[in-house]
Amino acid sequence: MPSQTNNFAYVRGEILPLDNAFLHVSDLAIQRGYGVFDYVKVSQGHPLFLEDYLERFHASARMLHMAVPLSDKALRDVVYELIERNDMGVSGVKMILTGGYSGNGYDPAEPSLVMLQQPLSLPGQEMLARGIKIITHAYVREIPQAKTINYTMGIRLIEEIRSKGASDVLYQQNGVVTEFPRCNFFIVAQDGTVVTPDSNVLLGVTRKNVLALAAKKYKVVERAVTLEDVYQAKEAFLTSTTKRILPVVQVDEKTIADGKPGPVAHALLADLIQLEEEYCRQQVVR
Amino acid sequence: MPSQTNNFAYVRGEILPLDNAFLHVSDLAIQRGYGVFDYVKVSQGHPLFLEDYLERFHASARMLHMAVPLSDKALRDVVYELIERNDMGVSGVKMILTGGYSGNGYDPAEPSLVMLQQPLSLPGQEMLARGIKIITHAYVREIPQAKTINYTMGIRLIEEIRSKGASDVLYQQNGVVTEFPRCNFFIVAQDGTVVTPDSNVLLGVTRKNVLALAAKKYKVVERAVTLEDVYQAKEAFLTSTTKRILPVVQVDEKTIADGKPGPVAHALLADLIQLEEEYCRQQVVR
Structure with missing residues (x-):
C-alpha cells in the first residue's frame, strides 16, 4: 500500500491515519465479499452532489439488508472532516459499508463503515x-x-x-x-x-x-x-x-x-x- | 468479533494471534470483493483430504489470475502449524487469497494470503x-x-x-x-x-x-x-x-x-x- 502519512481515514467510528486503517479478517468483506460502497468526487473542497451519493449509498445498503450506522448529518460531518484534514485537491471520498465482524464468517454482524479519501486524476x-x-x-x-x-x-x-x-x-x-x-x-x-x-x-x-x-x-x-x-x-x-x-x-x-x-x-x-x-x-x- | 486469545492465524507471511489479524483497508477484498478461498476440515489433528483442497485453491486462484504466494509444502506447513498451536478439535482451516493492497483500489497487487482456524459443529x-x-x-x-x-x-x-x-x-x-x-x-x-x-x-x-x-x-x-x-x-x-x-x-x-x-x-x-x-x-x- 502507498504510505500516506498525512492522509486520514474513518474506520468503524474512529478517524485515524490511513496507514493505521485496518479491518479484522473476520469482516464479511474479507470472508464473503459482502459490502456496498459509494464514491463522491471532491473539487475545490466540496463533495460534488453529495446528497445524491448518500441517497444511493443508503439504497445499496438497504438492498443488502444493512443499516448505515451514521445519520446523514454525521456522514456529511465525516466527509467534510476528511476533506479538511487531508487537504488533497481534486480527489474522491469513498465510503464502504461491509457486513461487519462476523462470529462465524457468514452471518452479518454490526456493519463496518470505512471512509477514505483518494487522489484522483481526471482524463487528460x-x-x-x-x-x-x-x-x-x-x-x-x-x-x-x-x-x-x-x-x-x-x-x-x-x-x-x-x-x-x-x-x-x-x-x-x-x-x-x-x-x-x-x-x-x-x-x-x-x-x-x-x-x-x-x-x-x-x-x-x-x-x-x-x-x-x-x-x-x-x-x-x-x-x-x-x-x-x-x-x-x-x-x-x-x-x-x-x-x-x-x-x-x-x-x-x-x-x-x-x-x-x-x-x-x-x-x-x-x-x-x-x-x-x-x-x-x-x-x-x- | 469473538475474542480468541489462544487462536493463531496467518496473515501475509506472519503467524499471529487471531485478535491481531487484520488487513489494510486498501486490500482488494475490502475495496472490490476480489478473492478466492478454500476450507479444509480438521479431525483428530488431520486436515482431511488436504491435497484436494489445495488443488482447488490453486485452480480458483488461477481463474482470478492470482498466484498463491506459498509453495504447497509451505502451505501445508502453515496448516499443520495452526492445527498444532490452536489445538482445537473438530474445526476448519480457511485459506483466503485476495487481490492484495491495491495502490488505486482497483488494480490487483501482490496477493494477501490469510489462513485461520475456526471451530466447527457438525449437524446433530x-x-x-x-x-x-x-x-x-x-x-x-x-x-x-x-x-x-x-x-x-x-x-x-x-x-x-x-x-x-x-x-x-x-x-x-x-x-x-x-x-x-x-x-x-x-x-x-x-x-x-x-x-x-x-x-x-x-x-x-x-x-x-x-x-x-x-x-x-x-x-x-x-x-x-x-x-x-x-x-x-x-x-x-x-x-x-x-x-x-x-x-x-x-x-x-x-x-x-x-x-x-x-x-x-x-x-x-x-x-x-x-x-x-x-x-x-x-x-x-x-
Missing part, C-alpha cells in the same frame, strides 16, 4: 481528444441497482482489456449492452437522440446529470440499447464520477462513425464542468 | 434424523468453478431462508438446479440412481468423495437436474465439508417422497465417516 486532454477503444463481455451484474463491492468480473478482465489495447469493457447480454464495471454508457443515434440503457445498470449520478443536461439541447431517451445500435451510432461515450464524459470511438473491432469524438460528447462535457462549478459556487454562498 | 443427530427444508432461488454463481469470496446472493437470502423456516437455499435457473451457496446437491431417482448436477457447480471435495462411495453400491450419474426431477425423487440430500451429508425432505412447498430421510443418504453418510477415519489412520501410519 489527449485522451478526450482521441477517444478510447473498448471491448465487450457477456455479463450482467448480480444486483445491478446496488453498488456492491463485487468487481470480480471487471478485475478479472483487466488483463484482456490491456492485451487488446482497450481502455475498458462494456457488459452486454444477448446483444443488449448495459454498463461498464464503473461507468454508464450513452450513444447518440443517427437522428441525434441521446440514448442510454434503461435497465440492468447502476443509476450513476453523472448519468443523471448528463441526462438532465442533454434534455436541454437534445431529444433524450432511456431504453434498451443493442450492440447493433452502438455500431450504427453517430457518437458513443461513457460517463462516471471520476471520468465525467469520455468519448468511445471503437467497440471491439468496429469503429464508431468516423472514429473521432463527436460534438455532443464535447458539448455535454463542457456543460457538466459548468454544472460542477455552479454546484461549488452554491456551496460557498451557503 | 436430530437434524440428520429429521432432514431439512430448503427454498430455491433463481441464480447461477458468476464463475461457478471458482471458489470466490463472493457470497452476496447467499447472505442476502439469509433473512428469506429464516422467514420461511428453511435451512438453506438451492440455486436454480430456468428450472435447472445447481448448488447451494456452500453445498452440493444430490438426488436419488426412482430407479435408485444417485444423480448430481454436472455443470455450473463448484466441484466439492465431499461431492467427489460421495460420488466415489456411491459408485461402489449404486448407479451414479452427473447430469442436468431439473426441479421436476427433484419433486419426483426418492431422496434428496446436500453434501459439504462442514455438513458431510444432510437429507433434504422439503423443497419450497413440496415434500420429497414421504418427507423422511432415506436409506441411501444414511448409508453414504456412514461410508463417508468411515472414509474420513481411514484417511486419519493413513496419516498416522506415515
Whole structure:
C-alpha cells in the first residue's frame, strides 16, 4: 500500500491515519465479499452532489439488508472532516459499508463503515481528444441497482482489456449492452437522440446529470440499447464520477462513425464542468 | 468479533494471534470483493483430504489470475502449524487469497494470503434424523468453478431462508438446479440412481468423495437436474465439508417422497465417516 502519512481515514467510528486503517479478517468483506460502497468526487473542497451519493449509498445498503450506522448529518460531518484534514485537491471520498465482524464468517454482524479519501486524476486532454477503444463481455451484474463491492468480473478482465489495447469493457447480454464495471454508457443515434440503457445498470449520478443536461439541447431517451445500435451510432461515450464524459470511438473491432469524438460528447462535457462549478459556487454562498 | 486469545492465524507471511489479524483497508477484498478461498476440515489433528483442497485453491486462484504466494509444502506447513498451536478439535482451516493492497483500489497487487482456524459443529443427530427444508432461488454463481469470496446472493437470502423456516437455499435457473451457496446437491431417482448436477457447480471435495462411495453400491450419474426431477425423487440430500451429508425432505412447498430421510443418504453418510477415519489412520501410519 502507498504510505500516506498525512492522509486520514474513518474506520468503524474512529478517524485515524490511513496507514493505521485496518479491518479484522473476520469482516464479511474479507470472508464473503459482502459490502456496498459509494464514491463522491471532491473539487475545490466540496463533495460534488453529495446528497445524491448518500441517497444511493443508503439504497445499496438497504438492498443488502444493512443499516448505515451514521445519520446523514454525521456522514456529511465525516466527509467534510476528511476533506479538511487531508487537504488533497481534486480527489474522491469513498465510503464502504461491509457486513461487519462476523462470529462465524457468514452471518452479518454490526456493519463496518470505512471512509477514505483518494487522489484522483481526471482524463487528460489527449485522451478526450482521441477517444478510447473498448471491448465487450457477456455479463450482467448480480444486483445491478446496488453498488456492491463485487468487481470480480471487471478485475478479472483487466488483463484482456490491456492485451487488446482497450481502455475498458462494456457488459452486454444477448446483444443488449448495459454498463461498464464503473461507468454508464450513452450513444447518440443517427437522428441525434441521446440514448442510454434503461435497465440492468447502476443509476450513476453523472448519468443523471448528463441526462438532465442533454434534455436541454437534445431529444433524450432511456431504453434498451443493442450492440447493433452502438455500431450504427453517430457518437458513443461513457460517463462516471471520476471520468465525467469520455468519448468511445471503437467497440471491439468496429469503429464508431468516423472514429473521432463527436460534438455532443464535447458539448455535454463542457456543460457538466459548468454544472460542477455552479454546484461549488452554491456551496460557498451557503 | 469473538475474542480468541489462544487462536493463531496467518496473515501475509506472519503467524499471529487471531485478535491481531487484520488487513489494510486498501486490500482488494475490502475495496472490490476480489478473492478466492478454500476450507479444509480438521479431525483428530488431520486436515482431511488436504491435497484436494489445495488443488482447488490453486485452480480458483488461477481463474482470478492470482498466484498463491506459498509453495504447497509451505502451505501445508502453515496448516499443520495452526492445527498444532490452536489445538482445537473438530474445526476448519480457511485459506483466503485476495487481490492484495491495491495502490488505486482497483488494480490487483501482490496477493494477501490469510489462513485461520475456526471451530466447527457438525449437524446433530436430530437434524440428520429429521432432514431439512430448503427454498430455491433463481441464480447461477458468476464463475461457478471458482471458489470466490463472493457470497452476496447467499447472505442476502439469509433473512428469506429464516422467514420461511428453511435451512438453506438451492440455486436454480430456468428450472435447472445447481448448488447451494456452500453445498452440493444430490438426488436419488426412482430407479435408485444417485444423480448430481454436472455443470455450473463448484466441484466439492465431499461431492467427489460421495460420488466415489456411491459408485461402489449404486448407479451414479452427473447430469442436468431439473426441479421436476427433484419433486419426483426418492431422496434428496446436500453434501459439504462442514455438513458431510444432510437429507433434504422439503423443497419450497413440496415434500420429497414421504418427507423422511432415506436409506441411501444414511448409508453414504456412514461410508463417508468411515472414509474420513481411514484417511486419519493413513496419516498416522506415515
